[in-house]
Amino acid sequence: MENHSVERRAAFEQALKQADLSYEQAAAAVRVVAAEAGELLRTNKSAIAQWVAGTKTPTPQTASYIAEALSRRLGRSLRPSELGLCDLDQDPPHDRLGLILGADPVDTLRRIGEADIHRRKFLTGAAYSVAAAALPLGIDQAVEYEQRAQAGHQRAGQAEIAAVRDMVDMFTRIDERHGGQHGRSAVVQYLRSDVAGLCRSTFATEEDRHQALTASASVAYLCGWKAYDAGEHGLAQRYYLQAYALTKEAGDDLHGAWILRIMAHNGMDVRQPERTVDLSEAALARVRQRVDPTTEALFAVTRARALAHANRRTEAVAQLREAQDLVLRGDEQALPFWAALWGSARATVASHTAKTFRELRDHANAEKQYAVSARSRPGSGHEHQRITALTLAAQGREQAAQGHLEQACGTWGQSLDLFGGVRSARAAGEVRGIRRSLKVFERRGVPAAADLDERARSWQLAYA
Secondary structure (H helix, E strand, O other): OHHHHHHHHHHHHHHHHHHOOOHHHHHHHHHHHHHHOOOOOOOOHHHHHHHHHOOOOOOHHHHHHHHHHHHHHHOOOOOHHHHOOOOHHHOOOOOOOOOOOOOOHHHHHHHHHHHHHOOOHHHHOOOOOHHHHOHHHHHHHHOOOOOOOOOOOOEEOHHHHHHHHHHHHHHHHHHHHHOOOOOHHHHHHHHHHHHHHHHOOEEOOHHHHHHHHHHHHHHHHHHHHHHHHOOOHHHHHHHHHHHHHHHHHHOOHHHHHHHHHHHHHHHHHOOOHHHHHHHHHHHHHHHOOOOOHHHHHHHHHHHHHHHHHOOOHHHHHHHHHHHHHHHHHOOHHHOOHHHHOOOOHHHHHHHHHHHHHHHOOOHHHHHHHHHHHHHOOOHHHHHHHHHHHHHHHHHHHHHHHOOOHHHHHHHHHHHHHHHOOOOOHHHHHHHHHHHHHHHHHHHOOOOHHHHHHHHHHHHHHHHO
């Protein structure tokens, strides 16, 4: 029994050595993973030492964070039992839910939705998995999708498919105006009931079935987006992976490329860009010269941003030029359904161009492109209230980085006007960031800072 305990402790210690992490560095990595999952841990080097020595055992949730932190560092997927942090039969029973491609995506989405509705901690608190980000890159070689037997007796056709598209359009409009937490449970419930039922229906033609699957993928994508907007990145990743699986079953390579694109952005947004260049390039390769220029621009600018995160500055700037040329030559009316849901392509390209310049530390061009993006939203931003508010908040941040403090306060004031009524973890994060900057502005004697800080504080009391 003692030998077994020693072996278990040795597994964790060996993994730390292979990762070349000190106890202090390991503790910091675990805290980062936990923070991404929405949990504030105070793990320190003493805790790591106690876990290595076997004098204490981490909680199951913390053990999963440790496994993910080491998986990222070592470039391979590890589970807590492999690190000696628990017995094999004590690994979290659902920790891989949605992180496997090849299983039935409809059944998997139903199970994810069930856990999401009931706010199951193992899923809502799941960390973003770097290993899982690579799954779609090898799926064509690794997985053969079978045409699954249609188990239901319900018959469906174009009318039912159109209804799903109309529902996605409606939910997306609400999401864009009021934030991802408005109507979230309704969308998830719709996915696990009506949409799952549609996928199990009998169709007159195989083409109808494929269209139903790709419409269903849009609903799964929206559920992922809402989880992302809530800061639940591990859950968002699972929804995206299964949405991708539906597009594969439908044989819709273009829609599948759109999901690869959002997966690349998701990795960059959580500062885990290891696979984002590969994802963005795979997505762009699938659509190049197969879609209109405006749609292609959305993929080209994603690659530009990924290249910037990879410190490939020259290539990133060249890719930005191509994206901007494409969007100017194109026609927004030509966007396919799954891309048109998310509003103006020109505004989106400008926003991601700004993010690329920010990554390249070019604050002047980042500010300019954020301004272009905000102006490009229809209806003075109110139809896309959340994204316009976020864009203005980012524009103010770039103005502040250049020392334009009064100007930044004015832009942040416009942002706060639009944040009213928006329920979004990203919005809350931006307002926290604004307040941190305003504290500095107040010490520098910027007149507008105090009043603006009070407005931001009032918003936090109401919505955060």
